[in-house]
Amino acid sequence: MNVPNSTAALDAAAHMHPYTNARKLEAEGPRVMDHGKGVRVYDEQGNEYIEALAGLWSVGVGFSQQRLADAAAAQMAKLPYYHTFAQKTHGPAARLADKLVSLTPDNLTRVFFTNSGSEANDTVIKMVWFLNNALGRPEKKKFIARKNGYHGITIASGSLTGLPWNHTDFDLPAIPVTHLTTPHAYGFAEEGESEEDFAQRLADELEATIEAEGADTIAAFIGEPLIGAGGVLVPPKGYWEKVQEICRRHDILIVADEVITGFGRTGKMFACETFGITPDILVMSKQLTSSYMPLAAIALSDKVYEGIADHTAKLGTFGHGFTGSGHPVATAVGLENLAIIEEQDLVANAAAMGKILQAELAKFADHPMVGQVRGEGLIAAVQLMADKATRTKFDPEGTVGAYVFERAHDHGLIIRNIKDAIAFCPPLIITEDEVREVVARFGRTLDDATEFARKEGLFAG
Numbered sequence: 001m002n003v004p005n006s007t008a009a010l011d012a013a014a015h016m017h018p019y020t021n022a023r024k025l026e027a028e029g030p031r032v033m034d035h036g037k038g039v040r041v042y043d044e045q046g047n048e049y050i051e052a053l054a055g056l057w058s059v060g061v062g063f064s065q066q067r068l069a070d071a072a073a074a075q076m077a078k079l080p081y082y083h084t085f086a087q088k089t090h091g092p093a094a095r096l097a098d099k100l101v102s103l104t105p106d107n108l109t110r111v112f113f114t115n116s117g118s119e120a121n122d123t124v125i126k127m128v129w130f131l132n133n134a135l136g137r138p139e140k141k142k143f144i145a146r147k148n149g150y151h152g153i154t155i156a157s158g159s160l161t162g163l164p165w166n167h168t169d170f171d172l173p174a175i176p177v178t179h180l181t182t183p184h185a186y187g188f189a190e191e192g193e194s195e196e197d198f199a200q201r202l203a204d205e206l207e208a209t210i211e212a213e214g215a216d217t218i219a220a221f222i223g224e225p226l227i228g229a230g231g232v233l234v235p236p237k238g239y240w241e242k243v244q245e246i247c248r249r250h251d252i253l254i255v256a257d258e259v260i261t262g263f264g265r266t267g268k269m270f271a272c273e274t275f276g277i278t279p280d281i282l283v284m285s286k287q288l289t290s291s292y293m294p295l296a297a298i299a300l301s302d303k304v305y306e307g308i309a310d311h312t313a314k315l316g317t318f319g320h321g322f323t324g325s326g327h328p329v330a331t332a333v334g335l336e337n338l339a340i341i342e343e344q345d346l347v348a349n350a351a352a353m354g355k356i357l358q359a360e361l362a363k364f365a366d367h368p369m370v371g372q373v374r375g376e377g378l379i380a381a382v383q384l385m386a387d388k389a390t391r392t393k394f395d396p397e398g399t400v401g402a403y404v405f406e407r408a409h410d411h412g413l414i415i416r417n418i419k420d421a422i423a424f425c426p427p428l429i430i431t432e433d434e435v436r437e438v439v440a441r442f443g444r445t446l447d448d449a450t451e452f453a454r455k456e457g458l459f460a461g
């Protein structure tokens, strides 16, 4: 940081970062990452870390897949760029669209590409609005989302997101959206309420919202099958079944945001399978290319596609798309990435390693500061609490989580804290030994955090 012209010094002086306290970065400088191998990354000083969040929940095949570098280089050399506007295409976009149609639930038959998950969800909103205008129901435009859901940060997708820091002082939400109760029993069920009763209460809330606002004003329900960035929140049993029944009855589209959960994360190719969801629209990104290139995709049901397609014929075009929609290098990398996932059976590996990860983390449930251990497949969270018996949060909330996040680096571990929930989402290629190493490093970090919390008077146990 103090070395002139070092990466850290240049960065601190010139680079404004996403999701970062800018003043803290200026003062302390960034942690400079340098290279990766398998599930590990190394910083500029050569320190080794297991990346137990797979970057941003995304680097499924790990940090050193030569095949993806080769696929990118080959496509760069052959046709580095072409667009997909005005009836043009190229091999990688066409082949990846076909591949995604074959992998996603059977009722989804068309794919639209964007560069990011946020753009994909923005596109979904516009597609749904376009469709309902085409169908002559211009009032049917509102979205239903959930508190603590995450769907991106652009003006429209950020409106769907249900997290305060994505709205505060950004003047969001800016589109008509209603955020319902977070579907997670540990934090949101009432005392003594069973998981089933909680799921029913959420269903009743949805029904009452539709009743109050009018089904003819509500276009779609959007949700992550399992909430990721909002805390790794597994829905109560029966939740998705009830939500789908209500939405179908009121002609409300179901959008599954599988940006984190897609491509094996929960132990199935899509979490829609894990949770029994038949979406009208499914959104994918992240593990689609293992984030080696920016790419997202939206899969559409026949019903949605046909309505939109007819309207494009009437208007002469679909007036929406990005310069990078279906970018040849990104889609070539996506194809190769999916080939690796299939050839190495990484979905089955995620299921098997997920079982071990969940079982090993569950051993922390007896720890005095651990309120809950939760997850599905290879995504998990350990919820830290000031008083687990009374489910009392730390005050201020997030202090211990932030300590764990920082301290984990010293133990060679990268995780994410979501307030005081510690999230794990390692690459799909992880081995059993590496899972055990993640857990051991976390255990050492938790010991330090317990001492810290006691010393700071945050935890009396």
Ligand SMILES: Cc1ncc(COP(=O)(O)O)c(C=O)c1O
Binding pocket: 056, 115, 116, 117, 118, 119, 121, 150, 151, 152, 153, 224, 228, 229, 257, 258, 259, 260, 285
């Ligand atoms: C479920 C979900 N949807 C959408 C997004 C937004 O994706 P992006 O950051 O690529 O815009 C994310 C990002 O974490 C996500 O987790």
